[in-house]
Amino acid sequence: MKVFNQNIKLEDSAVSLTIKREDLLHPFVSGNKFRKLKYNIQKTKELGYNKLITFGGAFSNHIAAVSFACKEAGIESVGVIRGEELSTKIAENPTLSFAQNCGMQFEFVSREMYQNKNSAEFISHLESTYGSHYLLPEGGTNELAIKGCEEILTEEDACFDIICCSVGTGGTISGIINSALPHQKVIGFPVLKGDFLTDEIRKFAKNPNWELHTDYHFGGYGKVTPELIGFINRFYKETKIPLDPIYTGKMVFGVVDLIQKGFFAGNPKILMIHTGGLQGVQGMNQMLEKRKMIKIMFDE
Structure with missing residues (x-):
């Protein structure tokens, strides 16, 4: 399957927002x-x-x-x-x-x-x-994983000013940091609580062109809220892009929230990395159903 960059339109925003569909790399190893x-x-x-x-x-x-x-x-x-x-x-x-x-x-x-x-x-x-x-x-995450993640960005991504991705163990963002160009800044959105990831990333990252935003974990790893699920459902309805609730959904929520708050000065071109993870949606919906919470809906 082919990876492609998909543009996203946000109302009342001059920021250029694009998502890289890495989730389409492979049907099962995405x-x-x-x-x-x-x-x-x-x-x-x-x-x-x-x-x-x-x-x-x-x-x-x-x-x-x-x-x-x-x-x-x-x-x-x-x-x-x-x-x-x-x-x-x-x-x-x-x-x-x-x-x-x-x-x-x-x-x-x-x-x-x-x-x-x-x-x-x-x-x-x-x-x-x-x-x-x-x-x-x-x-x-190890040295070979970092090597693989360094291949996420390609020549066609040189036009972007900011690269955003979710952060779990720190491997993916480390690879992106290493392959980002001098004019590009990498922003990570951790899905776990705590600041320990900074040290983990520094073990692999070769450049200082990055920062973490730690306010979008929604309670920690595997934790979700009705606000997050509602955002994922609205995002799919508007873009037809499915997001997982553990990683990419939180990152996209964070990016959109920061845009709305005027965090990004100068109307930069932002690229978000869709890291896959959609196989976990079924299991998450089972949990949400037991808790009588709104479920993730991609079929409607």
Whole structure:
């Protein structure tokens, strides 16, 4: 599928707003996951591993993408999943069901154990249980993922003044920062609470041309509000562009809000990166229905 830039019109605004449809890169490994996995899958095969192990939560875009990418590459996959209770709820969970159908094997661990997933003891456990394997961090962020994300911006994007994207583990924005041109500023919208991401990004980012806006996480990772869901539904109705509620939806909300508040001086040309994640909408709607909240609607 072809990535393309789609212009967006905002009422009463002279700001030029465009969204890069990275979500259309691949039907199952879309957006930043395609970029992050590209060189990691290559390295797995180059090193002669036939198994890849990684980590994620109940509705993880990363888990879904890894399961399909490994299936496509002929590599076995294992997902270490946060939450022991999920082991009996695979059939009810669209993300885990998809990953299992792609051949992914699961290891469900307690939240306490998951917090220690990078410990020498846990890594040793994985080695003894699953044998030789390629280990990929949660979210897929490492040097090879950064390399892949550096390919998000292309020559046709040189005309933009500001590049905006959501921030999870910091890998995607780091790649964008590294490939941005000198005249471009990169703005990240973290979906997690806290300022720790600044240090994470500095581990990979080579340029100082970036900043984070931390007021658009809507309560933290995986948290949503009726205001956010309503915005996503209105945005789709007006543009026919679907947004996920965990990452890109929050970023686009933040950009539009800042435009309306007059944050961007001089009417710059802004490019927003759609990082995919739409596979999680079904699971989110299940949660919203249980809470009797408005759901995300892309069919009407």
